[in-house]
Amino acid sequence: MTNQKVVGDFPKSKSAILQMIDVKKSFGDKKVLDGITFEVEEGTFTCICGPSGCGKSTIINILAGYLEADGGQCKFQGQPITGPDVNRLVVFQETGLFFWMSLWDNVLFGPRNQGKDLRVAKQKARELIEMSGLLGFEKKYPPQLSGGMQRRAELIRALINDPKVLLLDEPFRGLDAMTRELMQAHFVKVFEETKTTMVLITSELDEAVYMGDRVYFLSTIPTTVKKQMPIPISRPRDFKQLASKEFSELVVEAYETMEAEAMKTFLTIKREVDKKKLFEDEI
Amino acid sequence: MTKLMTKLRIAVLFALPVIGFVLLWEIFSRSGAIDSKLFPPPTVVAMAFAELIKSGEIFRDTGYSVGRAIIGFAIGAGLGVFVGTLTGAVKVVRNAFLPLIQVLRPIPSISLVPLAIVWFGLGEVSKIFLVTWSVFFPVWLNTFLGVTRVDPVYVWAASSLGASKRASLLKVILPASLPLIMGGMRVGVALAYMNLVAAEMAGAYVGLGFRLEYGHMVFRIDQMLVAIVMIGILGALSDRGFTGVVETLLPWSQTKKR
Numbered sequence: 001m002t003n004q005k006v007v008g009d010f011p012k013s014k015s016a017i018l019q020m021i022d023v024k025k026s027f028g029d030k031k032v033l034d035g036i037t038f039e040v041e042e043g044t045f046t047c048i049c050g051p052s053g054c055g056k057s058t059i060i061n062i063l064a065g066y067l068e069a070d071g072g073q074c075k076f077q078g079q080p081i082t083g084p085d086v087n088r089l090v091v092f093q094e095t096g097l098f099f100w101m102s103l104w105d106n107v108l109f110g111p112r113n114q115g116k117d118l119r120v121a122k123q124k125a126r127e128l129i130e131m132s133g134l135l136g137f138e139k140k141y142p143p144q145l146s147g148g149m150q151r152r153a154e155l156i157r158a159l160i161n162d163p164k165v166l167l168l169d170e171p172f173r174g175l176d177a178m179t180r181e182l183m184q185a186h187f188v189k190v191f192e193e194t195k196t197t198m199v200l201i202t203s204e205l206d207e208a209v210y211m212g213d214r215v216y217f218l219s220t221i222p223t224t225v226k227k228q229m230p231i232p233i234s235r236p237r238d239f240k241q242l243a244s245k246e247f248s249e250l251v252v253e254a255y256e257t258m259e260a261e262a263m264k265t266f267l268t269i270k271r272e273v274d275k276k277k278l279f280e281d282e283i
Numbered sequence: 284m285t286k287l288m289t290k291l292r293i294a295v296l297f298a299l300p301v302i303g304f305v306l307l308w309e310i311f312s313r314s315g316a317i318d319s320k321l322f323p324p325p326t327v328v329a330m331a332f333a334e335l336i337k338s339g340e341i342f343r344d345t346g347y348s349v350g351r352a353i354i355g356f357a358i359g360a361g362l363g364v365f366v367g368t369l370t371g372a373v374k375v376v377r378n379a380f381l382p383l384i385q386v387l388r389p390i391p392s393i394s395l396v397p398l399a400i401v402w403f404g405l406g407e408v409s410k411i412f413l414v415t416w417s418v419f420f421p422v423w424l425n426t427f428l429g430v431t432r433v434d435p436v437y438v439w440a441a442s443s444l445g446a447s448k449r450a451s452l453l454k455v456i457l458p459a460s461l462p463l464i465m466g467g468m469r470v471g472v473a474l475a476y477m478n479l480v481a482a483e484m485a486g487a488y489v490g491l492g493f494r495l496e497y498g499h500m501v502f503r504i505d506q507m508l509v510a511i512v513m514i515g516i517l518g519a520l521s522d523r524g525f526t527g528v529v530e531t532l533l534p535w536s537q538t539k540k541r
Binding site: 061064065066083084085086088089090092096098099100101109110113114141142143157161 | 435436437439440441442443444445446447450454455458459461533534535
Protein backbone atom coordinates (compact mmCIF):
# COMPACT_ATOMS: atom_id res chain seq x y z
CA MET A 1 0.00 0.00 0.00
CA THR A 2 2.70 2.46 0.96
CA ASN A 3 4.55 1.63 -2.20
CA GLN A 4 1.72 2.84 -4.36
CA LYS A 5 1.72 6.17 -2.57
CA VAL A 6 5.40 6.74 -3.05
CA VAL A 7 5.18 5.95 -6.73
CA GLY A 8 2.12 8.12 -7.22
CA ASP A 9 4.06 11.12 -5.99
CA PHE A 10 6.39 11.55 -8.92
CA PRO A 11 5.93 14.82 -10.80
CA LYS A 12 3.54 14.54 -13.71
CA SER A 13 5.73 15.79 -16.49
CA LYS A 14 4.15 17.31 -19.56
CA SER A 15 6.34 15.26 -21.88
CA ALA A 16 4.90 11.90 -20.77
CA ILE A 17 4.10 9.99 -23.93
CA LEU A 18 2.77 6.92 -22.12
CA GLN A 19 1.00 6.82 -18.80
CA MET A 20 -0.45 4.08 -16.67
CA ILE A 21 -2.46 5.25 -13.69
CA ASP A 22 -3.62 2.71 -11.11
CA VAL A 23 -4.08 -0.01 -13.73
CA LYS A 24 -5.62 -3.26 -12.55
CA LYS A 25 -5.93 -6.54 -14.42
CA SER A 26 -7.07 -10.02 -13.43
CA PHE A 27 -7.18 -13.25 -15.36
CA GLY A 28 -10.08 -15.22 -13.94
CA ASP A 29 -9.62 -15.30 -10.19
CA LYS A 30 -5.97 -14.43 -10.44
CA LYS A 31 -5.24 -10.81 -9.68
CA VAL A 32 -2.19 -9.93 -11.75
CA LEU A 33 -1.84 -6.15 -11.85
CA ASP A 34 -2.91 -4.44 -8.66
CA GLY A 35 -2.69 -0.75 -9.38
CA ILE A 36 0.25 -0.05 -11.70
CA THR A 37 1.25 3.60 -12.01
CA PHE A 38 4.15 4.87 -14.06
CA GLU A 39 4.90 7.09 -16.97
CA VAL A 40 7.28 7.18 -19.88
CA GLU A 41 8.84 10.41 -21.03
CA GLU A 42 9.10 11.03 -24.73
CA GLY A 43 12.51 10.22 -26.18
CA THR A 44 13.67 8.21 -23.20
CA PHE A 45 14.46 4.56 -22.60
CA THR A 46 12.35 3.13 -19.79
CA CYS A 47 12.91 -0.29 -18.31
CA ILE A 48 10.34 -2.25 -16.37
CA CYS A 49 11.94 -4.87 -14.18
CA GLY A 50 10.16 -7.55 -12.27
CA PRO A 51 10.36 -11.11 -11.04
CA SER A 52 9.17 -13.82 -13.40
CA GLY A 53 5.43 -14.33 -13.57
CA CYS A 54 4.58 -10.85 -12.26
CA GLY A 55 2.65 -9.74 -15.33
CA LYS A 56 5.33 -7.80 -17.16
CA SER A 57 4.07 -8.94 -20.54
CA THR A 58 0.53 -8.02 -19.51
CA ILE A 59 1.69 -4.43 -19.03
CA ILE A 60 3.13 -4.39 -22.55
CA ASN A 61 0.00 -5.98 -24.00
CA ILE A 62 -2.15 -3.32 -22.35
CA LEU A 63 0.12 -0.50 -23.55
CA ALA A 64 0.03 -1.95 -27.07
CA GLY A 65 -3.76 -2.08 -26.93
CA TYR A 66 -4.05 -5.88 -27.18
CA LEU A 67 -5.57 -6.31 -23.74
CA GLU A 68 -7.96 -4.07 -21.89
CA ALA A 69 -7.29 -3.11 -18.30
CA ASP A 70 -9.97 -3.91 -15.73
CA GLY A 71 -9.49 -0.57 -14.03
CA GLY A 72 -7.37 2.55 -14.10
CA GLN A 73 -6.23 4.64 -17.03
CA CYS A 74 -3.79 4.06 -19.88
CA LYS A 75 -2.86 7.00 -22.01
CA PHE A 76 -0.80 7.55 -25.10
CA GLN A 77 -0.02 11.22 -25.79
CA GLY A 78 -2.70 12.12 -23.29
CA GLN A 79 -5.42 10.12 -25.06
CA PRO A 80 -6.86 6.86 -23.69
CA ILE A 81 -5.50 3.73 -25.38
CA THR A 82 -8.36 1.93 -27.12
CA GLY A 83 -6.62 -0.57 -29.39
CA PRO A 84 -3.49 -1.41 -31.37
CA ASP A 85 -1.82 1.46 -33.18
CA VAL A 86 1.09 1.69 -35.56
CA ASN A 87 2.59 4.31 -33.24
CA ARG A 88 2.98 1.73 -30.50
CA LEU A 89 4.78 -1.31 -31.88
CA VAL A 90 5.93 -4.37 -30.00
CA VAL A 91 9.04 -6.50 -30.38
CA PHE A 92 7.75 -9.76 -28.97
CA GLN A 93 9.22 -12.26 -26.58
CA GLU A 94 10.75 -15.12 -28.58
CA THR A 95 9.59 -13.94 -31.99
CA GLY A 96 6.62 -12.28 -33.61
CA LEU A 97 8.13 -12.54 -37.08
CA PHE A 98 5.84 -14.23 -39.61
CA PHE A 99 7.55 -17.55 -40.33
CA TRP A 100 5.80 -17.90 -43.71
CA MET A 101 7.27 -14.67 -45.07
CA SER A 102 10.83 -13.86 -46.04
CA LEU A 103 12.69 -11.27 -43.99
CA TRP A 104 12.04 -8.75 -46.76
CA ASP A 105 8.27 -9.36 -46.78
CA ASN A 106 8.19 -9.25 -43.00
CA VAL A 107 9.86 -5.85 -43.00
CA LEU A 108 7.51 -4.49 -45.68
CA PHE A 109 4.37 -5.88 -44.05
CA GLY A 110 3.61 -2.61 -42.25
CA PRO A 111 4.12 -0.20 -45.18
CA ARG A 112 2.17 -2.49 -47.53
CA ASN A 113 -0.82 -2.79 -45.23
CA GLN A 114 -0.87 0.91 -44.44
CA GLY A 115 -0.84 1.72 -48.15
CA LYS A 116 2.39 3.68 -47.92
CA ASP A 117 4.59 4.64 -50.87
CA LEU A 118 6.42 1.39 -51.50
CA ARG A 119 9.36 2.97 -53.34
CA VAL A 120 10.18 5.00 -50.27
CA ALA A 121 9.54 2.05 -47.97
CA LYS A 122 11.79 -0.28 -49.95
CA GLN A 123 14.61 2.25 -49.90
CA LYS A 124 14.21 2.57 -46.16
CA ALA A 125 14.04 -1.19 -45.72
CA ARG A 126 17.36 -1.55 -47.54
CA GLU A 127 18.96 1.08 -45.31
CA LEU A 128 17.68 -0.51 -42.12
CA ILE A 129 18.71 -3.97 -43.24
CA GLU A 130 22.18 -2.72 -44.04
CA MET A 131 22.44 -0.86 -40.74
CA SER A 132 21.50 -4.05 -38.89
CA GLY A 133 24.02 -6.21 -40.69
CA LEU A 134 21.37 -8.32 -42.37
CA LEU A 135 22.35 -7.58 -45.96
CA GLY A 136 22.11 -10.73 -48.03
CA PHE A 137 19.55 -12.34 -45.76
CA GLU A 138 16.49 -10.62 -47.26
CA LYS A 139 15.17 -13.78 -48.90
CA LYS A 140 15.65 -15.97 -45.85
CA TYR A 141 12.71 -17.12 -43.78
CA PRO A 142 12.74 -16.40 -40.02
CA PRO A 143 13.47 -19.99 -38.96
CA GLN A 144 16.58 -19.87 -41.16
CA LEU A 145 17.94 -16.90 -39.18
CA SER A 146 19.83 -17.10 -35.92
CA GLY A 147 18.24 -15.80 -32.73
CA GLY A 148 20.16 -12.53 -32.87
CA MET A 149 19.23 -12.00 -36.51
CA GLN A 150 15.58 -12.61 -35.71
CA ARG A 151 15.69 -9.93 -32.99
CA ARG A 152 17.24 -7.41 -35.36
CA ALA A 153 14.79 -8.32 -38.11
CA GLU A 154 11.83 -7.80 -35.83
CA LEU A 155 13.24 -4.45 -34.70
CA ILE A 156 13.50 -3.40 -38.35
CA ARG A 157 9.96 -4.53 -39.06
CA ALA A 158 8.84 -2.11 -36.35
CA LEU A 159 11.29 0.74 -37.07
CA ILE A 160 10.33 1.06 -40.75
CA ASN A 161 6.94 2.37 -39.59
CA ASP A 162 8.48 5.21 -37.56
CA PRO A 163 6.56 4.33 -34.40
CA LYS A 164 6.39 6.90 -31.61
CA VAL A 165 6.97 4.17 -29.03
CA LEU A 166 8.67 0.79 -29.22
CA LEU A 167 7.54 -1.75 -26.65
CA LEU A 168 10.20 -4.43 -26.13
CA ASP A 169 8.85 -7.52 -24.40
CA GLU A 170 11.91 -9.35 -23.07
CA PRO A 171 13.39 -9.32 -26.56
CA PHE A 172 16.68 -10.94 -25.54
CA ARG A 173 15.23 -13.89 -23.72
CA GLY A 174 16.58 -17.18 -24.94
CA LEU A 175 19.68 -15.71 -26.55
CA ASP A 176 23.09 -16.92 -25.49
CA ALA A 177 25.12 -14.54 -23.32
CA MET A 178 27.36 -13.29 -26.10
CA THR A 179 24.53 -12.61 -28.57
CA ARG A 180 22.54 -11.04 -25.78
CA GLU A 181 25.26 -8.48 -25.09
CA LEU A 182 25.63 -7.70 -28.78
CA MET A 183 21.88 -7.23 -29.13
CA GLN A 184 21.73 -4.99 -26.07
CA ALA A 185 24.41 -2.80 -27.62
CA HIS A 186 22.59 -2.82 -30.95
CA PHE A 187 19.26 -1.78 -29.44
CA VAL A 188 20.97 0.96 -27.39
CA LYS A 189 22.62 2.24 -30.55
CA VAL A 190 19.33 2.25 -32.43
CA PHE A 191 17.72 4.13 -29.55
CA GLU A 192 20.47 6.72 -29.40
CA GLU A 193 20.38 7.25 -33.17
CA THR A 194 16.62 7.32 -33.72
CA LYS A 195 15.55 8.75 -30.34
CA THR A 196 12.47 6.55 -30.53
CA THR A 197 10.88 6.21 -27.12
CA MET A 198 11.47 2.69 -25.89
CA VAL A 199 9.95 0.64 -23.09
CA LEU A 200 11.86 -2.53 -22.24
CA ILE A 201 10.47 -5.34 -20.15
CA THR A 202 13.15 -7.45 -18.57
CA SER A 203 14.01 -9.55 -15.58
CA GLU A 204 17.74 -8.87 -15.92
CA LEU A 205 18.80 -6.02 -13.67
CA ASP A 206 22.14 -5.19 -15.30
CA GLU A 207 20.41 -5.15 -18.67
CA ALA A 208 17.91 -2.62 -17.33
CA VAL A 209 20.62 -0.42 -15.83
CA TYR A 210 22.81 -0.63 -18.93
CA MET A 211 20.05 0.23 -21.39
CA GLY A 212 17.61 2.47 -19.55
CA ASP A 213 17.27 6.10 -18.50
CA ARG A 214 14.83 5.08 -15.81
CA VAL A 215 13.99 1.74 -14.26
CA TYR A 216 10.70 0.80 -12.62
CA PHE A 217 10.77 -2.16 -10.28
CA LEU A 218 7.71 -4.34 -9.91
CA SER A 219 6.65 -6.38 -6.93
CA THR A 220 5.57 -10.01 -7.01
CA ILE A 221 2.01 -10.86 -7.93
CA PRO A 222 -0.45 -9.10 -7.31
CA THR A 223 1.87 -6.61 -8.92
CA THR A 224 2.50 -2.99 -8.02
CA VAL A 225 5.35 -0.64 -8.84
CA LYS A 226 7.75 -0.89 -5.93
CA LYS A 227 10.30 1.68 -6.79
CA GLN A 228 11.69 3.77 -9.58
CA MET A 229 15.30 4.59 -10.20
CA PRO A 230 16.76 7.13 -12.61
CA ILE A 231 19.93 5.95 -14.38
CA PRO A 232 22.18 9.00 -14.75
CA ILE A 233 24.86 7.26 -16.84
CA SER A 234 25.75 9.42 -19.83
CA ARG A 235 24.93 8.55 -23.44
CA PRO A 236 26.04 7.30 -25.87
CA ARG A 237 26.52 4.22 -23.77
CA ASP A 238 28.87 1.43 -24.52
CA PHE A 239 29.79 -1.73 -22.76
CA LYS A 240 32.96 -0.25 -21.29
CA GLN A 241 30.70 1.55 -18.86
CA LEU A 242 29.64 -1.84 -17.57
CA ALA A 243 32.93 -1.90 -15.69
CA SER A 244 32.52 1.57 -14.16
CA LYS A 245 31.95 2.11 -10.45
CA GLU A 246 28.86 4.17 -11.14
CA PHE A 247 27.31 1.30 -13.06
CA SER A 248 28.08 -1.35 -10.49
CA GLU A 249 26.71 0.79 -7.66
CA LEU A 250 23.45 1.20 -9.52
CA VAL A 251 23.25 -2.50 -10.21
CA VAL A 252 23.85 -3.26 -6.53
CA GLU A 253 21.07 -0.86 -5.61
CA ALA A 254 18.79 -2.57 -8.12
CA TYR A 255 19.67 -5.99 -6.74
CA GLU A 256 18.88 -4.87 -3.21
CA THR A 257 15.50 -3.63 -4.38
CA MET A 258 14.66 -6.81 -6.18
CA GLU A 259 16.12 -9.33 -3.77
CA ALA A 260 13.29 -8.98 -1.31
CA GLU A 261 10.75 -9.54 -4.10
CA ALA A 262 12.64 -12.48 -5.50
CA MET A 263 12.73 -14.04 -2.04
CA LYS A 264 8.97 -13.53 -1.72
CA THR A 265 8.37 -15.38 -4.98
CA PHE A 266 10.69 -18.12 -3.82
CA LEU A 267 8.90 -18.43 -0.49
CA THR A 268 5.46 -18.50 -2.11
CA ILE A 269 6.54 -21.30 -4.38
CA LYS A 270 8.02 -23.12 -1.42
CA ARG A 271 4.83 -22.68 0.57
CA GLU A 272 2.76 -24.01 -2.32
CA VAL A 273 5.02 -27.01 -2.62
CA ASP A 274 4.78 -27.62 1.13
CA LYS A 275 1.00 -27.37 0.96
CA LYS A 276 0.94 -29.84 -1.89
CA LYS A 277 3.13 -32.21 0.04
CA LEU A 278 0.85 -32.00 3.04
CA PHE A 279 -2.09 -32.71 0.81
CA GLU A 280 -0.38 -35.70 -0.74
CA ASP A 281 0.50 -37.01 2.69
CA GLU A 282 -3.15 -36.88 3.67
CA ILE A 283 -4.04 -39.04 0.72
CA MET B 284 34.82 -43.55 -53.66
CA THR B 285 33.71 -44.28 -50.12
CA LYS B 286 30.56 -42.26 -50.75
CA LEU B 287 29.81 -44.41 -53.75
CA MET B 288 30.43 -47.49 -51.66
CA THR B 289 27.98 -46.41 -48.97
CA LYS B 290 25.38 -45.60 -51.62
CA LEU B 291 25.92 -48.97 -53.17
CA ARG B 292 25.62 -50.67 -49.81
CA ILE B 293 22.36 -48.88 -49.08
CA ALA B 294 21.02 -49.88 -52.49
CA VAL B 295 22.00 -53.50 -51.96
CA LEU B 296 20.51 -53.52 -48.48
CA PHE B 297 17.31 -52.11 -49.91
CA ALA B 298 17.15 -54.46 -52.88
CA LEU B 299 18.12 -57.70 -51.17
CA PRO B 300 14.93 -58.31 -49.19
CA VAL B 301 12.78 -57.40 -52.22
CA ILE B 302 14.69 -59.69 -54.55
CA GLY B 303 14.76 -62.40 -51.89
CA PHE B 304 11.01 -62.16 -51.36
CA VAL B 305 10.21 -62.30 -55.08
CA LEU B 306 12.64 -65.17 -55.60
CA LEU B 307 11.21 -67.23 -52.72
CA TRP B 308 7.71 -66.59 -53.96
CA GLU B 309 8.70 -67.78 -57.43
CA ILE B 310 10.35 -70.92 -56.08
CA PHE B 311 7.51 -71.84 -53.72
CA SER B 312 4.90 -71.24 -56.38
CA ARG B 313 6.73 -73.13 -59.13
CA SER B 314 7.67 -76.07 -56.92
CA GLY B 315 4.06 -76.64 -56.01
CA ALA B 316 4.67 -76.01 -52.31
CA ILE B 317 1.87 -73.48 -52.51
CA ASP B 318 -1.02 -73.47 -54.96
CA SER B 319 0.18 -71.58 -58.03
CA LYS B 320 -3.43 -70.91 -59.03
CA LEU B 321 -3.96 -68.89 -55.86
CA PHE B 322 -0.40 -67.55 -55.71
CA PRO B 323 0.74 -67.15 -59.31
CA PRO B 324 4.54 -66.72 -59.45
CA PRO B 325 5.95 -63.23 -60.07
CA THR B 326 6.89 -64.09 -63.65
CA VAL B 327 3.26 -64.85 -64.44
CA VAL B 328 2.19 -61.60 -62.79
CA ALA B 329 4.78 -59.76 -64.86
CA MET B 330 3.37 -61.35 -67.99
CA ALA B 331 -0.15 -60.28 -67.01
CA PHE B 332 1.25 -56.79 -66.50
CA ALA B 333 2.79 -56.83 -69.99
CA GLU B 334 -0.52 -58.02 -71.40
CA LEU B 335 -2.39 -55.14 -69.73
CA ILE B 336 0.19 -52.69 -71.02
CA LYS B 337 -0.15 -54.05 -74.53
CA SER B 338 -3.94 -53.70 -74.47
CA GLY B 339 -3.55 -50.27 -72.91
CA GLU B 340 -6.03 -51.18 -70.18
CA ILE B 341 -3.62 -50.53 -67.32
CA PHE B 342 -3.02 -46.95 -68.53
CA ARG B 343 -6.73 -46.34 -68.84
CA ASP B 344 -7.37 -47.73 -65.35
CA THR B 345 -4.54 -45.78 -63.78
CA GLY B 346 -5.47 -42.58 -65.61
CA TYR B 347 -9.07 -42.76 -64.46
CA SER B 348 -8.12 -43.55 -60.87
CA VAL B 349 -5.58 -40.73 -60.68
CA GLY B 350 -8.00 -38.30 -62.33
CA ARG B 351 -10.80 -39.13 -59.89
CA ALA B 352 -8.43 -38.87 -56.93
CA ILE B 353 -7.09 -35.47 -58.02
CA ILE B 354 -10.49 -33.95 -58.81
CA GLY B 355 -12.06 -35.31 -55.62
CA PHE B 356 -9.10 -34.20 -53.55
CA ALA B 357 -9.13 -30.69 -55.03
CA ILE B 358 -12.84 -30.23 -54.34
CA GLY B 359 -12.65 -31.77 -50.85
CA ALA B 360 -9.53 -29.88 -49.79
CA GLY B 361 -10.83 -26.60 -51.24
CA LEU B 362 -14.15 -26.96 -49.45
CA GLY B 363 -12.36 -28.03 -46.27
CA VAL B 364 -10.17 -24.93 -46.20
CA PHE B 365 -13.07 -22.64 -47.12
CA VAL B 366 -15.54 -24.02 -44.57
CA GLY B 367 -12.75 -24.41 -41.99
CA THR B 368 -11.83 -20.76 -42.35
CA LEU B 369 -15.44 -19.61 -42.14
CA THR B 370 -16.28 -21.77 -39.14
CA GLY B 371 -13.01 -20.77 -37.50
CA ALA B 372 -13.18 -17.04 -38.08
CA VAL B 373 -16.91 -16.23 -38.04
CA LYS B 374 -18.71 -17.00 -34.81
CA VAL B 375 -22.21 -17.09 -36.30
CA VAL B 376 -21.15 -19.61 -38.95
CA ARG B 377 -19.34 -21.68 -36.34
CA ASN B 378 -22.35 -21.88 -34.05
CA ALA B 379 -24.64 -22.73 -36.96
CA PHE B 380 -22.55 -25.41 -38.64
CA LEU B 381 -20.34 -26.98 -36.00
CA PRO B 382 -23.00 -29.43 -34.67
CA LEU B 383 -23.87 -30.56 -38.20
CA ILE B 384 -20.25 -31.11 -39.15
CA GLN B 385 -19.55 -32.96 -35.93
CA VAL B 386 -22.46 -35.33 -36.60
CA LEU B 387 -21.40 -36.03 -40.20
CA ARG B 388 -17.67 -36.33 -39.46
CA PRO B 389 -17.63 -39.72 -37.72
CA ILE B 390 -19.53 -41.44 -40.56
CA PRO B 391 -16.96 -43.68 -42.30
CA SER B 392 -17.02 -42.74 -45.96
CA ILE B 393 -16.88 -46.41 -46.96
CA SER B 394 -20.35 -46.79 -45.50
CA LEU B 395 -21.53 -44.24 -48.06
CA VAL B 396 -20.34 -46.30 -51.04
CA PRO B 397 -23.71 -48.04 -51.70
CA LEU B 398 -25.63 -44.80 -51.19
CA ALA B 399 -23.34 -42.92 -53.55
CA ILE B 400 -23.94 -45.54 -56.23
CA VAL B 401 -27.71 -45.34 -55.74
CA TRP B 402 -27.62 -41.54 -55.82
CA PHE B 403 -25.03 -40.88 -58.50
CA GLY B 404 -24.78 -44.14 -60.44
CA LEU B 405 -21.69 -46.08 -61.48
CA GLY B 406 -20.08 -43.15 -63.31
CA GLU B 407 -17.59 -40.53 -62.23
CA VAL B 408 -19.81 -38.53 -59.88
CA SER B 409 -20.16 -41.24 -57.23
CA LYS B 410 -16.37 -41.78 -57.10
CA ILE B 411 -15.58 -38.09 -56.92
CA PHE B 412 -18.27 -37.60 -54.30
CA LEU B 413 -16.75 -40.25 -52.04
CA VAL B 414 -13.22 -38.91 -52.43
CA THR B 415 -14.44 -35.38 -51.75
CA TRP B 416 -16.31 -36.55 -48.68
CA SER B 417 -13.30 -38.35 -47.22
CA VAL B 418 -10.88 -35.46 -47.88
CA PHE B 419 -13.19 -32.73 -46.61
CA PHE B 420 -13.27 -33.69 -42.93
CA PRO B 421 -9.58 -33.92 -42.01
CA VAL B 422 -8.88 -30.74 -43.99
CA TRP B 423 -11.83 -28.94 -42.40
CA LEU B 424 -10.80 -30.03 -38.91
CA ASN B 425 -7.20 -28.93 -39.23
CA THR B 426 -8.10 -25.63 -40.88
CA PHE B 427 -10.62 -24.97 -38.13
CA LEU B 428 -8.07 -25.79 -35.42
CA GLY B 429 -5.39 -23.72 -37.15
CA VAL B 430 -7.60 -20.66 -37.50
CA THR B 431 -9.07 -20.82 -34.00
CA ARG B 432 -5.81 -21.58 -32.21
CA VAL B 433 -3.43 -19.34 -34.10
CA ASP B 434 -0.75 -17.79 -31.87
CA PRO B 435 -2.26 -14.42 -30.81
CA VAL B 436 1.16 -12.81 -31.18
CA TYR B 437 0.84 -12.99 -34.98
CA VAL B 438 -2.63 -11.45 -35.01
CA TRP B 439 -1.52 -8.75 -32.59
CA ALA B 440 1.55 -7.92 -34.63
CA ALA B 441 -0.54 -7.70 -37.79
CA SER B 442 -3.11 -5.40 -36.24
CA SER B 443 -0.41 -3.08 -34.87
CA LEU B 444 1.28 -2.96 -38.25
CA GLY B 445 -1.93 -1.72 -39.83
CA ALA B 446 -3.49 -4.86 -41.30
CA SER B 447 -7.27 -4.81 -41.74
CA LYS B 448 -9.34 -7.73 -40.45
CA ARG B 449 -9.51 -9.16 -43.96
CA ALA B 450 -5.77 -8.77 -44.53
CA SER B 451 -5.09 -10.30 -41.15
CA LEU B 452 -7.17 -13.37 -42.03
CA LEU B 453 -5.71 -13.85 -45.51
CA LYS B 454 -2.10 -12.84 -44.94
CA VAL B 455 -1.55 -13.90 -41.35
CA ILE B 456 -4.08 -16.29 -39.81
CA LEU B 457 -4.39 -18.61 -42.81
CA PRO B 458 -0.66 -18.82 -43.59
CA ALA B 459 0.10 -19.31 -39.91
CA SER B 460 -2.30 -22.26 -39.99
CA LEU B 461 -0.74 -23.77 -43.11
CA PRO B 462 1.43 -26.31 -41.29
CA LEU B 463 -1.71 -27.73 -39.67
CA ILE B 464 -3.74 -27.46 -42.88
CA MET B 465 -1.02 -29.32 -44.79
CA GLY B 466 -1.09 -32.05 -42.14
CA GLY B 467 -4.83 -32.40 -42.67
CA MET B 468 -4.35 -32.56 -46.43
CA ARG B 469 -1.74 -35.26 -46.11
CA VAL B 470 -4.18 -37.39 -44.15
CA GLY B 471 -6.71 -36.48 -46.84
CA VAL B 472 -4.45 -37.85 -49.57
CA ALA B 473 -4.29 -41.25 -47.89
CA LEU B 474 -8.02 -41.32 -47.18
CA ALA B 475 -8.88 -40.21 -50.72
CA TYR B 476 -6.93 -43.08 -52.11
CA MET B 477 -8.42 -45.70 -49.80
CA ASN B 478 -11.96 -44.62 -50.46
CA LEU B 479 -11.42 -44.32 -54.18
CA VAL B 480 -10.32 -47.94 -54.43
CA ALA B 481 -13.27 -49.04 -52.29
CA ALA B 482 -15.69 -47.08 -54.47
CA GLU B 483 -14.19 -48.44 -57.67
CA MET B 484 -14.43 -51.99 -56.37
CA ALA B 485 -18.08 -51.58 -55.48
CA GLY B 486 -19.08 -50.54 -58.95
CA ALA B 487 -17.23 -49.01 -61.85
CA TYR B 488 -16.41 -49.59 -65.50
CA VAL B 489 -12.78 -48.53 -65.31
CA GLY B 490 -10.11 -47.83 -62.67
CA LEU B 491 -7.60 -49.79 -60.61
CA GLY B 492 -10.26 -50.84 -58.11
CA PHE B 493 -12.38 -52.02 -61.01
CA ARG B 494 -9.43 -53.98 -62.43
CA LEU B 495 -9.00 -55.69 -59.07
CA GLU B 496 -12.69 -56.59 -58.82
CA TYR B 497 -12.83 -57.65 -62.48
CA GLY B 498 -9.82 -59.93 -61.99
CA HIS B 499 -11.68 -61.45 -59.04
CA MET B 500 -14.79 -62.14 -61.11
CA VAL B 501 -12.97 -63.80 -64.01
CA PHE B 502 -10.52 -65.49 -61.63
CA ARG B 503 -7.43 -63.77 -63.01
CA ILE B 504 -5.46 -63.60 -59.80
CA ASP B 505 -2.40 -62.49 -61.78
CA GLN B 506 -4.36 -59.41 -62.91
CA MET B 507 -5.58 -58.80 -59.37
CA LEU B 508 -1.98 -58.77 -58.18
CA VAL B 509 -1.03 -56.35 -60.96
CA ALA B 510 -3.79 -54.02 -59.80
CA ILE B 511 -2.68 -54.31 -56.17
CA VAL B 512 0.95 -53.58 -56.99
CA MET B 513 -0.13 -50.52 -58.99
CA ILE B 514 -2.34 -49.35 -56.14
CA GLY B 515 0.59 -49.69 -53.75
CA ILE B 516 2.99 -47.80 -56.02
CA LEU B 517 0.50 -45.02 -56.69
CA GLY B 518 -0.27 -44.68 -52.99
CA ALA B 519 3.39 -44.23 -52.14
CA LEU B 520 3.86 -41.84 -55.08
CA SER B 521 0.86 -39.72 -54.11
CA ASP B 522 2.23 -39.12 -50.62
CA ARG B 523 5.69 -38.31 -51.95
CA GLY B 524 4.15 -36.15 -54.65
CA PHE B 525 2.10 -34.20 -52.14
CA THR B 526 5.12 -33.58 -49.91
CA GLY B 527 7.08 -32.48 -52.97
CA VAL B 528 4.41 -30.00 -54.03
CA VAL B 529 4.20 -28.59 -50.50
CA GLU B 530 7.96 -28.14 -50.28
CA THR B 531 8.04 -26.32 -53.61
CA LEU B 532 5.07 -24.06 -52.91
CA LEU B 533 5.95 -23.37 -49.27
CA PRO B 534 9.73 -23.23 -49.05
CA TRP B 535 9.64 -22.29 -45.37
CA SER B 536 7.87 -25.52 -44.47
CA GLN B 537 11.18 -27.38 -44.79
CA THR B 538 12.64 -25.43 -41.93
CA LYS B 539 11.52 -25.83 -38.39
CA LYS B 540 9.18 -23.24 -36.97
CA ARG B 541 11.03 -20.99 -34.49
